[in-house]
Each structure stands twice: as structure tokens, then as C-alpha cells.
Amino acid sequence: MFLSMEILAGDLAQWHASAHVRNAEGSRQIRYVTPAGALPLDDATALYAMRANELASCASRAKDGTNLLCVGIPDEEDLLACEALNVLILDAPESDFDRALKDCAEAIAWYADGFTNLADAVERGDEEAMRRAAALLRYCLHDEPTQDADPSALAEQLNLLLHRNITSWQLLEDTIADWGWDLLDEYLCVTSTIPDGAFRSMLATIQPEATDNTPAQVYLPQEEYLVVVVNLTHAKMGYREAASEIAVRLHALSKEARVGASNPFSELQDLYYYGQQAKSAVQMSIALSADEDVSIFHDRFLDFVALHLLETCPPTTLFPPGYSRLRNYEHGQARTSSLLHFLDSYIEHDFQMKPTVAAEYCSRTTAFDKLRKIKQITGMDLDDPNTRAALRLATHAIRLSKISPRQPE
CATH class of the missing domain: 3.40.1390 (Udp-n-acetylmuramoylalanyl-d-glutamate--2,6- Diaminopimelate Ligase; Chain: A, domain 1)
Known part of the structure; x- marks a missing residue:
């Protein structure tokens, strides 16, 4: 509704x-x-x-x-x-x-009961339905004229609004229900912020061509964001591919557009929350000045968690036991052989030694010596899943709070 x-x-x-x-x-x-x-x-x-x-x-x-x-x-x-x-x-x-x-x-x-019934009543010439439809169209289409006197033209204009210029989350859900998108299908929410916010004028350009088939995506212009919901099952593509395709289309219209994508989902009743998830991905991308065509929430999940935790506590409270000891140990040490820098790189490369060695331009022997010394100083078990999760969160919190990981507490 x-x-x-x-x-x-x-x-x-x-x-x-x-x-x-x-x-x-x-x-x-x-x-x-x-x-x-x-x-x-x-x-x-x-x-x-x-x-x-x-x-x-x-x-x-x-x-x-x-x-x-x-x-x-x-x-x-x-x-x-x-x-x-x-x-x-x-x-x-x-x-x-x-x-x-x-x-x-x-x-x-x-x-x-949804707008399909309203459109049907308009097409039958129901005067009350026509009055309501005309009021709805005037509200949504602003200065565009409405076909108040012609039931068929008014119904067509209303259907066009429902399928191509969605203006509320609930209407979006009703429209998707009318299309018959299946609850077992997989979906994706993509959001974009465009500097001038002229989403309505852009819709005719970015909408896919109208066909008799059920569309694979629908657009929802909000006050500050444009939301695109993609049926990945109908589109027959992965979520990263779908997000990148939409980003290319939006960047062709505005090079400054920021684009974010949610995790793929099947729970259509939670559509609004996945929209917020995609919006958070955009916000994370802006906060970190990330140079990327599209920001995926999955890739920004720890940034999202760390940012919300930083609203209630300083980053040092998120450090796992032993991490602070390493930071204090390094105070005054030569930056060139920084153990903390090596640990940051090790975390960034998902605790994999081969890419860490390549990134640090050191031998495997040197890398394993550094890792052994880190374990000795911190007392941390770097193979423990909880320790790894805490270290990932700590590095994200440091980056978001603008605190250098090499400064003492």
C-alpha cells in the first residue's frame, strides 16, 4: 500500500x-x-x-x-x-x-488492497477511483498533466507510475507482488546517491526497455537515493555482476554517483532493510574515500560494525588481549621493521602467508620470524577464529577512527 x-x-x-x-x-x-x-x-x-x-x-x-x-x-x-x-x-x-x-x-x-484494484476500477470508469487515481498521479508526477477525463488513459498512466516510477517502499512491495516474483527467487538491492538528486528525470534513461515479460529490476527514487531492486534469478547473473552493470549505467549519467549494493537475499518482506544495507555500503565508501565503482556491503561489513561500535566506545576497547602490548612495544621502534605493520598486512591478506610475503617484499623465513615474535610478545593464538575476528575488527576500527596503528595508547 x-x-x-x-x-x-x-x-x-x-x-x-x-x-x-x-x-x-x-x-x-x-x-x-x-x-x-x-x-x-x-x-x-x-x-x-x-x-x-x-x-x-x-x-x-x-x-x-x-x-x-x-x-x-x-x-x-x-x-x-x-x-x-x-x-x-x-x-x-x-x-x-x-x-x-x-x-x-x-x-x-x-x-x-494494492493499486492493481484501483487501476482496474479506473479502467471501468468508476468516478471515485478516477478521482483518487488523479490525486495520486498529481502528487507523484508533480507538474506532469494527468488524463483525468479518459478512464483508459488514466489507468494506463497509473500503471506506468506503478511499474516505472515507484515512490514508496510499500508500493514497491505491492508492485513486486503483482509481478509474481517468487519468494524462492534471489534478489539484490542497489542504491546510488547522485549529486543533483535528479532521479526522476533520469528514470526514462536508466530503465530497461519495456516488454511483455516480467521485468528483472525495478527502480525506486527516494529523496536522497535511487534504489534498484534486481531479481537475480530472472536476470540470470550473480550479485556482483548485477551491481557492476547498474553502476556502469549510473556512472554513464553521473561520474560522481556513489553506488552501493546489499547482500543477496530471498526475504522480500525485509526489502526495506536490505535497502538500508546497500545505503550503508554507500556511506562506508564515502567515509573511507574508497575509489571503487560499487561498494558491496559484504566487503564493508566489518567497517559497518566497527563504525557503529565506535559510536559508543573508543577503538582501543575493541583490541583483543595482547594487541595493545604490541602497539606499546613498537613505540619508538624503527618503522622499517615494524611488527605491527607486518601484522596489519597479515590481517589484510586474510592471514595468508604467501600474499603477505609478496606485499611486504620479504622472504618466508623473515616473515615467519616476525610472526613468531608477534605471538611471543602478544601471547595471541593467531590460528584461533575468535582472535582473528577480533583483530580484523580492531584494524577496521583504527582505520575508521583515524588513529595510527603505530601510536601508543
Whole structure:
């Protein structure tokens, strides 16, 4: 289902509705309406309803970005208390609260069964469906004209919106369901940030050619990111290949585009979270100034974990036992024979001696002597999986915190 507070305000025009949106993304996630009562006001998919004289008290306990339905005209001071909230105001007597709530629930129900039903009703010439479809199109397509008077043209325009210009995660999920993508298929989320953010104007260029077959990918323009969902099973390619192909297409339009990809997945119900995973890959790439065509979350997983840990503790607290002893031992030692530098290289090359020797330009004898001395100083068992995991995390934390691994604590 795709429903925003602005669209809902149009559906409740009989109540002279007005929407005050502070968090645009949050206002597009409404699924149901319920009286606020004593509920914790923290569900982004809920529209919490209250009378005007209850607005201030509800606002004081509502989570930022929460959607509120106010029946009656509130005082200006009460409305100011809702600065971090989305508020839909209905100009109705408070005695009409139940009737207004019922009308709101009916308006939301129009969208609850997905947009295929709406498009079908439009094509049949249902006047109410046509009015709602026209309002939806005006909201999504901005200045583009809508075919309000022609049911077939309006339905075609609506279908084009659903399949080529997706504007909410829930609508994306509904569209995928309409296509019949299988739960056993494998998927990938790719996100990109483009400096001018002109995703809508780019869609016609980057979309694959329309065919009668079920498409292998769909595009979702967000406020700051463009999201692409790829059905890897239909596309018949691996996730790295698919991500690289999309990156090439985006870089042809903007050389400064940053592209990130999630891990492959089959859990379509968690689509939003894989989108956030791909977004995190982009953020990691930017933070590290990485020179890469596409940042894969799998390759940035430890960076992601380390960055979140660094929000609550300094990097030294993530060091495994013995690692700090090596750092302190090296203080004042010659950099040319640094054991810590060798250990960093050994970790970077996945604890494999052959690539480490090649990278360090030393003999195997020298390399094994250094490794023996590292074990002697630190007391670490470098073959232990837990120690290796902790060392990987420590080196990523050091890099992200900009602390030189050769400085003492």
C-alpha cells in the first residue's frame, strides 16, 4: 500500500483537511488509523487520531516523525508543539470525532488492497477511483498533466507510475507482488546517491526497455537515493555482476554517483532493510574515500560494525588481549621493521602467508620470524577464529577512527 498524508488530505476534502508535514518519508508510510488514547505513539505506519484539545498532550509523548490526525482546529500554540510531527487537521466539530475517524478509515481502506484494484476500477470508469487515481498521479508526477477525463488513459498512466516510477517502499512491495516474483527467487538491492538528486528525470534513461515479460529490476527514487531492486534469478547473473552493470549505467549519467549494493537475499518482506544495507555500503565508501565503482556491503561489513561500535566506545576497547602490548612495544621502534605493520598486512591478506610475503617484499623465513615474535610478545593464538575476528575488527576500527596503528595508547 502507498499512502501519504497529502493524498489522504485530498480524500478527506469534505472535512476541509490540511496536512502539516515535517517528515516527508514518515508521512508516506500510513497503513491504518486508530484513536491515540493511551497508546505509545511510535508506530510510523499508524495515523493516531485525537480531538483538538488532546493534541498538545499527545504531541508531548509522540516519537519524532509520528503521524497524527487532529479532529477540530487546534490552538496555534498546540500546533507549534508538533514541530517534529506530521499532523493532518480536519475542520470538524469534536463531537464528529467518530464519524471523521470512520471516513478516514474508509479512505485508507481504498489503498489497502494494492493499486492493481484501483487501476482496474479506473479502467471501468468508476468516478471515485478516477478521482483518487488523479490525486495520486498529481502528487507523484508533480507538474506532469494527468488524463483525468479518459478512464483508459488514466489507468494506463497509473500503471506506468506503478511499474516505472515507484515512490514508496510499500508500493514497491505491492508492485513486486503483482509481478509474481517468487519468494524462492534471489534478489539484490542497489542504491546510488547522485549529486543533483535528479532521479526522476533520469528514470526514462536508466530503465530497461519495456516488454511483455516480467521485468528483472525495478527502480525506486527516494529523496536522497535511487534504489534498484534486481531479481537475480530472472536476470540470470550473480550479485556482483548485477551491481557492476547498474553502476556502469549510473556512472554513464553521473561520474560522481556513489553506488552501493546489499547482500543477496530471498526475504522480500525485509526489502526495506536490505535497502538500508546497500545505503550503508554507500556511506562506508564515502567515509573511507574508497575509489571503487560499487561498494558491496559484504566487503564493508566489518567497517559497518566497527563504525557503529565506535559510536559508543573508543577503538582501543575493541583490541583483543595482547594487541595493545604490541602497539606499546613498537613505540619508538624503527618503522622499517615494524611488527605491527607486518601484522596489519597479515590481517589484510586474510592471514595468508604467501600474499603477505609478496606485499611486504620479504622472504618466508623473515616473515615467519616476525610472526613468531608477534605471538611471543602478544601471547595471541593467531590460528584461533575468535582472535582473528577480533583483530580484523580492531584494524577496521583504527582505520575508521583515524588513529595510527603505530601510536601508543
